[in-house]
Amino acid sequence: MDKPKKLNIIGGGVAGLSAGIYARLNGFDTTIFESNPTAGGVCTSWNNEGYYVNGSIHWLVGSAPGIDFYDMWNDLGVINDNKFHYHTCLMECKNIDGVDVHFYLDSVKLKRHLLEISPLDAGLISEFIDGIRIMSKANLRMERAFELLHAWDWSKTFIGHFPEVEILGKFNQLSIREFAKKFKSEILRKAFESIWSPDMSMGFFLIHMGYAISGVTGYPLGGSGKFTASLVKRYIDLGGKFRFKQKVSKILITKNQAIGIQTEDGNKHHCDYVISACDGHTVLFKMLEGNYSDEITKNAYRYLKTYPSLYYFSAGVNRQFKTLNPAIIGLNLPLLNSLKVGDFEHKRVSFQIYNFDPTLSPTGKTLITAMLDTNYDFWKNLLATGFDKYNSEKNRINEELLQCLEMEFHGISELVEFSDSSTPITFEKWTGNHKGSYEGWLPTPQSTKSKISNHFKDLSNFYMSGHWVIPGGGLPSAAFSGREVIDLICMKEGQEFLP
Numbered sequence: 001m002d003k004p005k006k007l008n009i010i011g012g013g014v015a016g017l018s019a020g021i022y023a024r025l026n027g028f029d030t031t032i033f034e035s036n037p038t039a040g041g042v043c044t045s046w047n048n049e050g051y052y053v054n055g056s057i058h059w060l061v062g063s064a065p066g067i068d069f070y071d072m073w074n075d076l077g078v079i080n081d082n083k084f085h086y087h088t089c090l091m092e093c094k095n096i097d098g099v100d101v102h103f104y105l106d107s108v109k110l111k112r113h114l115l116e117i118s119p120l121d122a123g124l125i126s127e128f129i130d131g132i133r134i135m136s137k138a139n140l141r142m143e144r145a146f147e148l149l150h151a152w153d154w155s156k157t158f159i160g161h162f163p164e165v166e167i168l169g170k171f172n173q174l175s176i177r178e179f180a181k182k183f184k185s186e187i188l189r190k191a192f193e194s195i196w197s198p199d200m201s202m203g204f205f206l207i208h209m210g211y212a213i214s215g216v217t218g219y220p221l222g223g224s225g226k227f228t229a230s231l232v233k234r235y236i237d238l239g240g241k242f243r244f245k246q247k248v249s250k251i252l253i254t255k256n257q258a259i260g261i262q263t264e265d266g267n268k269h270h271c272d273y274v275i276s277a278c279d280g281h282t283v284l285f286k287m288l289e290g291n292y293s294d295e296i297t298k299n300a301y302r303y304l305k306t307y308p309s310l311y312y313f314s315a316g317v318n319r320q321f322k323t324l325n326p327a328i329i330g331l332n333l334p335l336l337n338s339l340k341v342g343d344f345e346h347k348r349v350s351f352q353i354y355n356f357d358p359t360l361s362p363t364g365k366t367l368i369t370a371m372l373d374t375n376y377d378f379w380k381n382l383l384a385t386g387f388d389k390y391n392s393e394k395n396r397i398n399e400e401l402l403q404c405l406e407m408e409f410h411g412i413s414e415l416v417e418f419s420d421s422s423t424p425i426t427f428e429k430w431t432g433n434h435k436g437s438y439e440g441w442l443p444t445p446q447s448t449k450s451k452i453s454n455h456f457k458d459l460s461n462f463y464m465s466g467h468w469v470i471p472g473g474g475l476p477s478a479a480f481s482g483r484e485v486i487d488l489i490c491m492k493e494g495q496e497f498l499p
């Protein structure tokens with residue numbers, strides 16, 4: 001390349017950082033424009049009373065060799081810079097009547113355990129375990145951007161993987177809730193419904209159980225902040241540039257071609273290509289003013305469900321949990337009385353108790369977090385009535401969560417050094433994500449069939465990345481979407497994409 005082509009990237013989350021790194025690896029001149037003073041987006045951590053609160057990662061698909069995502073994380077500098085912890089359980093589900101459900105990440109042990117709880121559900125349990133075993137051989141091939149794959153590449157993907165394709169065809173039609181309903185055992189029904197959001201497709205759940213069981217999903221010690229720092233380091237080492245505290249308001253277009261961006265201060269930054277790596281809604285309906293996107297994409301924004309907005313609880317406690325078996329989702333506990341968080345009513349809560357990551361707390365102490373689904377409008381309306389009411393509602397919820405922990409760990413209330421929470425308003429303010437959604441489109445039976453466009457035929461030199469272009473979201477999708485757009489730009493420039 002004589003004079004490197006200039007790429008302006010909007011957003012320094014995982015997708016923007018991935019696009020930036022792959023762009024540098026392919027010789028482009030890149031600047032990431034980020035509205036915050038730091039990179040990371042939702043994948044971030046913060047300090048509170050000597051604790052380092054992990055704001056995102058519970059697990060990273062592709063942390064170990066065996067699937068293509070591993071090669072991507074290697075390119076991005078994540079593998080060398082992080083140590084990973086591997087859990088033996090997806091979730092530990094406690095019940096008041098004493099029958100606990102352990103979602104072991106060992107298919108033989110898991111099958112035996114579920115059968116012990118409910119022999120009457122033997123058929124359904126076998127179907128579930130067979131599905132996991134088959135999906136543990138799945139690997140999303142990613143040597144090229146999807147749209148650059150030829151018929152032969154697709155057939156290579158399918159040949160030898162018929163069982164996985166068949167399982168996905170069958171289970172993608174079904175939500176976790178619909179699958180859970182089939183259990184005769186109420187204990188198993190409730191346990192399955194407590195895994196993430198019950199509206200997610202069973203196919204998505206089985207793929208992820210498959211990844212977890214095959215040992216390719218670790219938790220990076222140090223959490224989201226440390227993880228993001230390794231991406232930032234890789235980007236800077238490769239010569240990438242940042243412009244922090246630069247909020248982009250507009251994409252500049254001449255004759256149906258993106259020619260740059262405009263920041264809120266009115267400054268214009270010209271370039272050869274624009275890549276968005278931030279909230280899809282803002283990009284399509286504000287920065288592009290509703291023009292250019294195709295019907296498929298517009299329909300996605302009209303009809304697909306997003307991940308529910310999030311209430312994110314954190315607390316620091318002056319004690320250890322030496323005998324507690326940690327799990328990817330954490331310890332799922334019943335609440336004595338149901339807990340209203342906005343318009344959502346919770347009967348159970350999953351707490352992540354970081355006894356496996358001592359770097360997140362002062363010596364001898366432990367960080368605890370919990371994710372609770374809620375709705376954006378409730379918090380928006382509450383805040384409009386004033387900070388006092390907004391804060392007292394947060395205090396009420398945090399108190400109830402601490403009481404729930406007290407029931408399980410007597411005396412813990414006395415040992416709490418801080419408790420705090422982020423609402424959808426916090427997420428919206430920090431990352432700009434639509435209605436505070438934290439992971440884009442929920443992988444429902446409907447959305448997993450949808451392909452959302454990452455560029456439009458009426459607008460050249462503009463590409464979209466981030467968790468809004470791949471239903472299901474998450475770190476692998478965000479990073480892959482950044483890689484994919486650089487592959488497409490390389491093709492347009494007539495140069496070979498170098499991973």
Ligand SMILES: Cc1cc2nc3c(=O)[nH]c(=O)nc-3n(C[C@H](O)[C@H](O)[C@H](O)COP(=O)(O)OP(=O)(O)OC[C@H]3O[C@@H](n4cnc5c(N)ncnc54)[C@H](O)[C@@H]3O)c2cc1C
Nearest residue numbers: 011013014015035041042058059248278432466467474475
């Ligand atoms: C509590 C929690 C737990 C999670 N757990 C996991 C997990 O275990 N595993 C997993 O894979 N994923 C997990 N995720 C999801 C994952 O973190 C996200 O899907 C991923 O980080 C999204 O990255 P992104 O770059 O697409 O978007 P974002 O992180 O939203 O990044 C967008 C960036 O753009 C910036 N921006 C926005 N608007 C503008 C503008 N106008 N101008 C300039 N900059 C702008 C934002 O500040 C932000 O930095 C979790 C998320 C949360 C919140």
